[in-house]
Every structure is written in C-alpha cells, then in structure tokens.
Amino acid sequence: xxxxxxxxxxxxxxxxxxxxxxxxxSVLWLKPQEPLARELVARYKQESYSIESLRExxxxxxxxxxxxxxxxxxxxxxxxxxxxxxxxxxxxVEAPPSETFARGWELQERVYQQNVQKLRTNLEGxxxxxxxxxxxxxxxxxxxxxxxxxxxxxxLEVAVLAVQGFPRQLFSHFKGALNLGxxxxxxxxxxxxxxxxxxxxxxxxxxxxxxxxDK
Numbered sequence: 001x002x003x004x005x006x007x008x009x010x011x012x013x014x015x016x017x018x019x020x021x022x023x024x025x026s027v028l029w030l031k032p033q034e035p036l037a038r039e040l041v042a043r044y045k046q047e048s049y050s051i052e053s054l055r056e057x058x059x060x061x062x063x064x065x066x067x068x069x070x071x072x073x074x075x076x077x078x079x080x081x082x083x084x085x086x087x088x089x090x091x092x093v094e095a096p097p098s099e100t101f102a103r104g105w106e107l108q109e110r111v112y113q114q115n116v117q118k119l120r121t122n123l124e125g126x127x128x129x130x131x132x133x134x135x136x137x138x139x140x141x142x143x144x145x146x147x148x149x150x151x152x153x154x155x156l157e158v159a160v161l162a163v164q165g166f167p168r169q170l171f172s173h174f175k176g177a178l179n180l181g182x183x184x185x186x187x188x189x190x191x192x193x194x195x196x197x198x199x200x201x202x203x204x205x206x207x208x209x210x211x212x213x214d215k
Contacts, residue, residue, distance in 0.1 A: 104140025
C-alpha cells in the first residue's frame, strides 16, 4: 500500500469511508490506470462494500468524463474483483424511452426544486437536444438508477466537477446534493478528499463557491 495521505484521511472518517472511497475513485479514474485507484478498489473490496454502488460510481462517470473513463474504471474493477461489473436486474436502459424520460423528469425536479423551470428554459434556449438529453440520459438512464443514494450521486459529481473546474455545473450539484439530503459536513468531506488527490489551487475556486453557498 502506498503512503498517500488519502489513507489517513479514510481512517479518520470510518463512518464515511464507503462514500469517500467512491469519491476518491471518481476523481482518480479521470486518469487511466492510476495505481492509487487500484489500491482503493482493493480496499473497497476488502471492506465488502456494495459492488452495485461501485458499479454505479463507475457508470455515472461517463456523464462528466466520457465512455472511455467508465470503461477504464470497469476494466480496473474487473482486474481487482476477477469478474466484470454485475448488471442490474432491472436495467433501466431497457425501459421504454417515455418511462426513462419520466424518471429523469421527476429526479430533475427533486434536484433543482423551485429553480427547475428556470433551468429547463435556459437549457432549451441553449440547445433543445442537450435539454432533452439531460433529462433522458443524464437523470433518466443514469442518475435515477438504483444502487447509490441520490445525494451520494450528487456528491460524487461535486468531487469530479471541483477537480475539472466547471463552476456552472458545480454550483448546480452543490445545490442538488443539499436538496437531496446531503449535509454540509458531507460536502466538505468530499471536497477535502478531492483536494488530497489534486493540487490545492485546483480546488480553491470550489471552496470559495461552497463557502458562499454555506454562509
């Protein structure tokens, strides 16, 4: 095992370890074949955390980082576990498009609450296709799948977006995580985990944004 500070961080918050492992992996998987990621997958397996949750963390990455990122994460999990990701018994992609869209529509409302209509109007003005894909693919096919608590999904998105540096989307997922029940403490733990895995200056704008939200 490496001597990376993320190990001590995990030991300090055992009650949040599964979430923090998924958060750290979501960040590390942005770089193909990152050795530390393999170690964290092994730790996840050792602790017998849900393989379904690990699967969902890997799959949802394609929304922010492309199919290649999810594929490489899946290959790494296969190498550590000795088998590929188990499919979900009720795979949502097999649902009729109208049902998938309806699931996405409902989740988007929960995430954005009173601001959902403003969001939809803005997205429609920017791109009707992206507006619909956000609902159908983003929230319907991916983010509404079982396997991860909805607020955990938002927290994983926060970690990745904080590292990538997309302030508009990061703000939305900060608010979405809180709207779905995440605590301020969970948000800050996720940001601290992401910061351990990237340069401090990379996370500075995310912290500044979060402090404006949590004042």
